Amino acid sequence: MVDRIGARPLIEQVCTRFREWRPEPVTEAGRDGPLEWTGYDDQRSLARRRTGTDESVVCGHAWIGAQQAVLIAFEFGFLGGSVGQDAGARIVAAFARARELGLPVVSLVASGGSRIQEGICALRQLQHITRACLLTRQAGLPHITVLRNPTTGGMWASLAAGADLVLAAPAAAVAFGGSRVRHQDDPDDTAFTAEGKLSTGQADLLVEDSELADVLATALELLDPARLNPSPEPAEVPAALGQEDLPDSGWAAVQRARAETRPRASAYLDSYFTTRFSIAGDRTGGTDAGMWCGLGEHHGRTIVYAAQTGTATTPAGFRTAGRAIRLACRLGLAVLTLVDTPGAANTAESERAGVGPAIAELFTAVAEATVPITTLVIGEGGSGGALALAAPERTWITPDAYFAVIAPESGAAILKRGREHVAEVAAGLRLRPQDLLELGFVRGIASPDR
Incomplete structure (x- = not known):
């Protein structure tokens, strides 16, 4: 009792x-x-x-x-x-x-x-x-x-x-x-x-x-x-915490993003926020330990965050991020998202749980957001599972990250090429930070002093 x-x-x-x-x-x-x-x-x-x-x-x-x-x-x-x-x-x-x-x-x-x-x-x-x-x-x-x-x-x-x-x-x-x-x-x-x-x-x-x-x-x-504002200023772009130089090849960019030593979401959130309060779960029966969401204090402001932690994102993760963004819109709080995932979970369990509708729900939450969303890609940007958390027109990337329509290995498989061609596919995808800046996908490459 x-x-x-x-x-x-x-x-x-x-x-x-x-x-x-x-x-x-x-x-x-x-x-x-x-x-x-x-x-x-x-x-x-x-x-x-x-x-x-x-x-x-x-x-x-x-x-x-x-x-x-x-x-x-x-x-x-x-x-x-x-x-x-x-x-x-x-x-x-x-x-x-x-x-x-x-x-x-x-x-x-x-x-x-x-x-x-x-x-x-x-x-x-x-x-x-x-x-x-x-x-x-x-x-x-x-x-x-x-x-x-x-x-x-x-x-x-x-x-x-x-x-x-x-x-x-x-x-x-x-x-x-x-x-x-x-x-x-x-x-x-x-x-x-x-x-x-x-x-x-x-x-x-x-x-x-x-x-x-x-x-x-x-x-x-x-x-x-006093911290709630229907028209808040955008969240600042976090400073890059990893390597400063840019990768010289697409495959090098992928290897950097997958390195165990590369700073993860926990390091970025600890550096950016002085106080954090986590929210968990999608309210419909699911949780995803690889999607961290909550409220944090940054320079006296409250900012809502949704951060991928390097794992494949499940339907519950996408729905939890959507919940966080909708909460931010209702209260008038800017949003910071950190992208780091090889992609959406592609298991049978994920399909049964509605991964397609969950991704669509998050795309919609980002598209209809009434508050500014700032995105920093800090690791892997794997296809639609990563793009769903990225803000159109307000996405930055760190030097040790990449973004691609598909993982190079999967791309090689689709093109019916052997593993020896993976690096060639990575180069063709133009997934390096400097490539993404040239293509207009990101607004800038984050630096240590930003």
Whole structure:
């Protein structure tokens, strides 16, 4: 059993300051709720005495570190954190207040779902909450959620799953179906846990309670409304970290890009950003360890990044990068992409997962981006799997990288030439940095001082 902490102790632990809002109830007292459920008023009275809260959610204006946010905290001890009309109205009002104040929303969720004693009147709150989330998203304000134990049913589906950043408490139960109603053939499957949600791309990060305040403060600083701008300046081109001289042949360029000693995405991200916050997963069941995405601070600005790390990119990787770019567009943040892949994964598993549509989705995200995207090719630029992450008209390349329509070995095979002709094919592809500059594919070759 995972330890549960009540809403108010959790607020004290996370917030440096908190001012609660206490709205008037929307349901009529003394009727046992809209369904006149026998004993419902008595149940609520008992829950108030036990928890010290008058509903299953506590909302207010919070200071987390030096950052401000609108906070929604669930009290699981109040009828299992279930949501009826009053709780739903509080959540909707909190999102409305966030729009009025221009503040991000942080939701600390621990809920069994809709409140049975209010029936369909409770269930319809999912629609109201979803619309409140949508309006806040359209206003360009971020939403960070924390999945606590348990997060099930409607609050997972309507409030938490669609948040911009999804954090989760380790070992928390997270699922649409609660333990008493899910299929009994797999009651203990890890799919119903926070760890399962992380592994299938539905959560970004597991966070211990002791680290939650610092992690939220970092995320809120990167998402400070003062840093969000519908028309941001482009991200600066990172300085080249590898060799300075240019390759003398196409095959030499390919060998340089494939060298184990060549700087990878991790080195570029560490050099470029002072603070980073990772986002992971495509939100549809997949992750790709070779696609790193997130938010980072560069010279006081927040920039969204998507970086390939040298492996073949899977459908989940393309979809995660698309998710990052769409988030940047909605919030008004410039984007930096780092290209380094031999190409798209060409396995049967990748085909079943929709690699073609996933690449198309990323091409579209780049093409319709409303914020500037800056691309640096830092290693292999393998065909369409690399091109999908590259910004038209704003792509640079390092001296130890290349870009080609196809790998030279594959090109030789298609042309029915032996391996002895691979270097000749590489030369014919004109894939060196200086060739790509002459052909107009890149705007420049990055240097160590840029």
